[in-house]
Amino acid sequence: MLQANNLTKRYEDGKLALDALNLEIKDGEIFFLLGANGAGKTTTINLFLNFIEPTEGKVLINNIDVTKEPLEAKKHVAYVSENVMLYGDFTAKQNIHFFSELAGLGKLNNEDYYSILRRVGLQDNAFNIKVKTFSKGMRQKVGLAIAIIKNSSNILLDEPTSGLDPKAAAELTAELKELRAKGKAILMCTHDIFRAKELANRVGIMKDGRLIIILNRDEFLKEDLEKLYLSYMNEN
Amino acid sequence: MLLTIIKKEILEGIRGYKFTLIFISCIILLGFSCWVMYSNYQKNVFDYKLKALNKDELIFRKAPSVLSLYVKGTQEMMERSFIYKKGDYEPTELSIGFKLDFFSQLFPSLDLLYIVKVILSFLALIIGFDLICGEKRNGTLRLMLSNSVSRKDIILGKIIGNYALLITPFLISFLLYFIIINLVPGVKFSFEEIIRVLFVLLSSAIYLLVFFLMGVAISSLSKTQRGSIITCFIVWIFFIFIQPSFATIIAKETQTMPYIRKIEEQKQLAQIEIEKNNNLSKDALWDNIYDKKISLTLGFRNKLNSYINFITKINMFFPTGAYVICTTNMAQYGLYDEMKLRTDLFQTIRSIVKNKANNSENNIITNYSIEDSLSNSVWAILVLIFYAIGLVLLIYMVFIKYDVR
Numbered sequence: 001m002l003q004a005n006n007l008t009k010r011y012e013d014g015k016l017a018l019d020a021l022n023l024e025i026k027d028g029e030i031f032f033l034l035g036a037n038g039a040g041k042t043t044t045i046n047l048f049l050n051f052i053e054p055t056e057g058k059v060l061i062n063n064i065d066v067t068k069e070p071l072e073a074k075k076h077v078a079y080v081s082e083n084v085m086l087y088g089d090f091t092a093k094q095n096i097h098f099f100s101e102l103a104g105l106g107k108l109n110n111e112d113y114y115s116i117l118r119r120v121g122l123q124d125n126a127f128n129i130k131v132k133t134f135s136k137g138m139r140q141k142v143g144l145a146i147a148i149i150k151n152s153s154n155i156l157l158d159e160p161t162s163g164l165d166p167k168a169a170a171e172l173t174a175e176l177k178e179l180r181a182k183g184k185a186i187l188m189c190t191h192d193i194f195r196a197k198e199l200a201n202r203v204g205i206m207k208d209g210r211l212i213i214i215l216n217r218d219e220f221l222k223e224d225l226e227k228l229y230l231s232y233m234n235e236n
Numbered sequence: 237m238l239l240t241i242i243k244k245e246i247l248e249g250i251r252g253y254k255f256t257l258i259f260i261s262c263i264i265l266l267g268f269s270c271w272v273m274y275s276n277y278q279k280n281v282f283d284y285k286l287k288a289l290n291k292d293e294l295i296f297r298k299a300p301s302v303l304s305l306y307v308k309g310t311q312e313m314m315e316r317s318f319i320y321k322k323g324d325y326e327p328t329e330l331s332i333g334f335k336l337d338f339f340s341q342l343f344p345s346l347d348l349l350y351i352v353k354v355i356l357s358f359l360a361l362i363i364g365f366d367l368i369c370g371e372k373r374n375g376t377l378r379l380m381l382s383n384s385v386s387r388k389d390i391i392l393g394k395i396i397g398n399y400a401l402l403i404t405p406f407l408i409s410f411l412l413y414f415i416i417i418n419l420v421p422g423v424k425f426s427f428e429e430i431i432r433v434l435f436v437l438l439s440s441a442i443y444l445l446v447f448f449l450m451g452v453a454i455s456s457l458s459k460t461q462r463g464s465i466i467t468c469f470i471v472w473i474f475f476i477f478i479q480p481s482f483a484t485i486i487a488k489e490t491q492t493m494p495y496i497r498k499i500e501e502q503k504q505l506a507q508i509e510i511e512k513n514n515n516l517s518k519d520a521l522w523d524n525i526y527d528k529k530i531s532l533t534l535g536f537r538n539k540l541n542s543y544i545n546f547i548t549k550i551n552m553f554f555p556t557g558a559y560v561i562c563t564t565n566m567a568q569y570g571l572y573d574e575m576k577l578r579t580d581l582f583q584t585i586r587s588i589v590k591n592k593a594n595n596s597e598n599n600i601i602t603n604y605s606i607e608d609s610l611s612n613s614v615w616a617i618l619v620l621i622f623y624a625i626g627l628v629l630l631i632y633m634v635f636i637k638y639d640v641r
């Protein structure tokens with residue numbers, strides 16, 4: 001479960017990037033955070049990962065206060081960034097091996113790594129190739145594999161579909177559905193309204209650091225989400 | 237967790253260009269150094285064995301030690317031939333032995349000390365310069381920190397892993413050539429000399445650690461890799477080239493540097509003055525002149541020694557100076573060893589003159605014991621360790637607050 005209580009972030013330069021965000025994402029739920037560039041989506045994720053400290057309010061992962069016990073909290077969260085970066089001189093397998101050790105997973109063998117890499121749709125012949133030769137989409141897949149193998153109860157994704165080809169994006173969608181079925185709480189920050197319609201349990205629309213509305217699935221399916229989104233964006 | 241990160245740093249580093257660069261540099265430079273220093277040593281051994289040409293000449297010369305294979309230090313000043321002719325007041329020195337070797341004077345000697353001090357220190361900075369800002373730029377720092385891993389483990393893992401990558405090629409090359417040089421007939425390290433070599437090696441390792449940590453500190457303080465490498469270069473130039481001359485300049489400005497020329501003049505004048513006094517017997521006259529000259533020489537040496545002490549003390553506060561001081565002392569080619577040699581020589585010749593003894597024992601020079609060498613080096617080693625600890629703390633404090641975005 002992911003929670004933000006009155007979460008506020010004002011950067012050192014005075015910019016109010018996040019204004020009193022209240023959010024709760026339950027287990028088995030995919031929450032889409034939509035918003036224009038600069039709305040505060042990445043700021044929210046950075047706060048969940050304790051990369052930055054909140055100016056006010058709290059972030060909780062499985063009821064653990066991230067600011068107070070970051071190491072404990074981060075055991076329960078996996079993260080896929082907008083542009084997954086890996087160790088270029090390592091192969092896909094070596095990368096996932098390192099990050100799974102870092103995640104504190106016990107002994108895993110090569111087959112464990114290969115099956116996860118296969119599951120996210122990476123070609124077999126790419127498993128033992130240095131990652132620096134990978135395309136963005138391939139790196140994104142390895143990044144997702146790293147998040148999946150951690151098997152944490154919460155997942156944060158920051159525009160994971162950007163740069164993916166349609167097939168890869170569809171595979172990602174399928175994968176997220178499967179993860180939801182396993183009871184994970186998933187926060188997905190994106191501009192991708194199409195995928196939100198397909199996948200989201202709830203959608204939050206964010207503007208200038210404020211979460212202006214949260215829509216349930218039936219609410220945004222009744223009306224066209226794209227129209228709703230644009231109307232909120234154009235307001236004031 | 238720490239072990240995981242160390243392992244990753246090593247595996248990653250071994251695949252990178254830096255490790256290859258260091259390995260090749262160490263193999264080539266240490267090998268070449270060994271060869272050059274060995275031929276130098278051979279020449280000195282040959283010189284040392286030469287006997288006096290003339291019956292009333294006494295030759296004093298320090299025996300070359302195998303430690304000169306690694307550290308040159310004050311060797312050229314110490315292994316001169318001091319020739320004392322009966323009836324002279326003082327010995328004359330032949331500054332370059334019996335064999336003329338002008339050309340090598342033009343170049344710095346490629347001893348281990350020089351290679352570590354100048355070249356490997358730069359490579360150590362290069363290993364460190366993008367450890368942190370590089371990983372941030374690469375974006376992997378974020379992914380790493382999204383796990384339950386403390387920043388302390390990350391930074392310690394990076395430091396330990398990469399230091400291992402730096403020091404292993406150095407130690408392997410060193411050991412390789414140490415074995416080879418021991419197979420050469422005529423080269424024999426005593427137990428004590430091996431201990432001394434180990435100390436030289438240890439202080440080299442700490443010295444390189446200090447420069448590596450400087451690189452890491454710069455890396456954690458720089459915004460970009462380019463800024464980091466430029467800063468590293470400036471730091472290197474400062475510590476290797478500017479700071480040592482700086483110490484000399486400070487000494488020149490604040491202390492009175494004794495001039496040998498002036499002393500020689502004073503000695504001449506004193507001699508003329510005494511010789512005017514012709515109611516003395518020939519022997520008494522000689523004794524008088526001798527005593528006067530010796531007291532002037534002694535005064536000069538004392539001033540020079542305190543001048544050298546002053547420069548040594550300033551240099552000791554900087555890594556390069558501290559490193560040079562402790563390695564040269566441990567190899568018995570330090571400034572203190574040189575001072576001791578002069579004092580010993582002086583005493584011996586005086587006792588020969590005073591006792592009218594005619595003992596032509598070639599080697600009167602006693603070296604500092606290992607305890608003495610250690611006590612001459614201990615502050616310098618502590619300074620290096622102090623730098624290393626200080627830098628680790630600095631890096632730690634910066635990295636704990638480091639902005640990973």
Ligand SMILES: Nc1ncnc2c1ncn2[C@@H]1O[C@H](COP(=O)(O)OP(=O)(O)OP(=O)(O)O)[C@@H](O)[C@H]1O
Pocket residue numbers: 011012013015016017035036037038039040041042043044
């Ligand atoms: N370190 C920082 N210092 C000051 N302001 C910042 C900093 N990081 C982000 N901001 C500002 O905070 C606001 C929110 O940024 P954020 O990156 O969270 O947006 P986003 O919703 O992720 O945008 P995008 O869709 O472009 O990724 C922006 O106006 C941005 O300029």
Ligand SMILES: [Mg+2]
Pocket residue numbers: 041042043158
């Ligand atoms: Mg963003």
